[in-house]
Structure formats: C-alpha cells, structure tokens
Amino acid sequence: MPEFPPLLSVRDIKALGAAGGQAFASLLVIKRLATKTAGNGNPFLSLELGDRSGSFGCTVFSDSPAYETFKSAAEGAVVRIEGKIDYYQGRLSPRLGKASLVEETRLSDPAVVANLVENSPEDPAKLKSELSAFIEGIARHELRATVQAVFEELGESFNTAPAAQGMHHAYRHGLLEHTVRMGRAAKALCPLYPEVDADLAMAGVLLHDTGKAIEYEGTLTTRRSRRGVLQGHVVLGYQLVRKAGMKARLDAELLERIEHIVLSHQGQLEWGAAVMAATPEAVLVSMIDNLDAKMGMVQRALRQASAGEEFSERLPGLETALLTRPPGRRPAPPDAGATGG
Secondary structure, eight states, rough: OOOOOOOOHHHHHTTSSOOOOEEEEEEEEEEEEEEEEESSSSSEEEEEETTTTTTEEEETTTTTHHHHHTTOOOOOOOOEEEEEOOTTTTOOOOOEEEEEOOGGGGGGGGGHHHHHHBBEEEEEHHHHHHHHHHHHHHOOOHHHHHHHHHHHTTTTTHOOOOOSSSSSSBBBBBHHHHHHHHHHHHHHGGGTTTEEEHHHHHHHHHHTTTHHHEEEESSSOHHHOOHHTTTHHHHHHHHHHHHHHHTTTTOEEEEHHHHHHHHHSSSSSTTTSOOOOHHHHHHHHHHHHHHHHHHHHHHHHHHOOOOOEEEEEEEEEEEETBOOOOOTTTOOOOOTTOOOO
16 A cells, blocks of 8 residues: 655644755645736636644646646635645745545544644633623623623624634634733723723723624634625624614713724724724724734744744734744854864
C-alpha cells in the first residue's frame, strides 16, 4: 500500500522554513475562493486555506492538477492537499499539486472539526460569566434591562460568533472575547475620565457589536448573511438596541445616546460608522474598540508565529508586518558559534 505523508497544520507548514521546495500534506478549510483572470486571459483561482492554527494564501492556475477540484468547491469546504513550500513577494504561497474534497461523513468527527476551527484563546465559559457580571454592574435599571434584552434575543449566537471575517478576533467566540476585553478596558479607563458616564459607556461597549451576531454565519468558515449584506452590523445593532430600549421604557435621551454609540463606534465614516462619535461615551467606546481590534491582530499574529520567524506577514489592519520576537531575543548572526581558523 502507498505511504501517505503525515498531515501538517498551517503552523507546521510555516515552520518548514523559507528555503522552499519542501513537500507537505494537510487537511484545511477553504476560507476564501475567488476566480480571476491573468494578463494572458487564462483563469486562475486565488485561495485562502486555513485551520485552527492559522491560514495562508495561494494561487492555483488552470494547468494545475488541483484546479478542477477547487473550481468545483465552495468556501467552507474541507480539502486534503499536497504541495511544496514556495514564497511570493516574501509571503508563503505554496504550490499545490494534489487536492481532493473531504466527504461530509468525515466531518462528523469532532476531533477533525476541532483541528479545523480556530477558537478564542480564552475560556468561553469564563468570558460568558464575565460578560454577565458587566451587565449586572450597570446601575440604572432600565439601561441594564435594555442590555439584557438584547443578549436574550441573540442567545447563543452572540457567544459563538466571530467578530470579523478576517481583520480581528475572526474566529469562534471572537465576538464574545472582543466585547469582554473592551469591558475590561472600559472599567479601567472610566475612572480616569469623570466626564464619561460609566454606566452608559459600559452599556455601549457591551452592545456596540451585537449586530455582528446577525451579520455573520457559518461553522467552518465565516460569511455574511443576507441581512448582513443588505444592512450591516451597525444598522442591525441599532435596530436591536432601539427595540430593547423601547421595551424597557428607557429614558428617551439615554436611548438616543446608546443608539449613537452603536452608530458611531466604527470611528470613521470610511470604516463603516454611520456618524462620527459626538458624546464623551461614544468617543471612549470608539477608541477602545479601535485599540482592542488592533491589539487583537497583534495577539493573533504572535500566537500564530513560527519558531524561526522574526516578522509576521503584512497585517492589513496595521498596514505593516509585526515583529514577533520578544524584546532582548534578536536572532543570532549567520556565523554564530563559528570558530576562527
């Protein structure tokens, strides 16, 4: 019987080194698939493949043995691939040889799915408990009831949803993690700014991204739902908050202010905000959101960094690559350890 090479994770593949040419096999999820046309008119596929340890992009041209497999596949499908390490413009871009779609029956194995789906590095149960404590800490009864009503309507979908498709906290339980971390930041920062209403700011932090629980769907990969495409999470969150606030008989001005936080939390109009932040609480929430989004990108890049890697790939949200080595641990020079003759 033929011997099959062991299946490597994305982290293992990235650790093979930059020399190129090393062969590997892997079981991965198609996270992104787009058909494009080269300058000579020939079609090719632009792919992003990944598992719980990371992802990488690659290009499959029409003369590749893997082309027909990927052409007939869809985002979210699982594939077994064989390829060789290669780089393009300094980024890992393997050359794929063989590819085959994995049957759905194999995906009933929880161990297989667990290896394919990236999760929050924090314990979801502890995050849920911390979220509940933040809600209970809101002193104004009607404001607390408004927040509780939104989370009751969303149910478990909020706890499992990602916070994005690719930019930050883009994994299972990522939205819960992002929200709780923002709650921690708000609790630490509000005492420094007495002009900020701490109750209103915390409510805004907890509610700002709730629309994402409706905007995103999918198990092995994240895609935007119909409502997500047609309305987007800012509008969806506004609708959730307005409905809950009216049900809780929240004071009209407080409702207006909490709606404004949701509508402005993206920070800039070109980033998706409906309006610019125009209250002390909205300014604070938008700044904390931006901070945690960027630090989430940093943390994920550090978690996924390979042992011999000094810099990550370019992170679009930071507009640069990230230095992944801790301070004081610079790489040894190439001739380190050599003795003179």
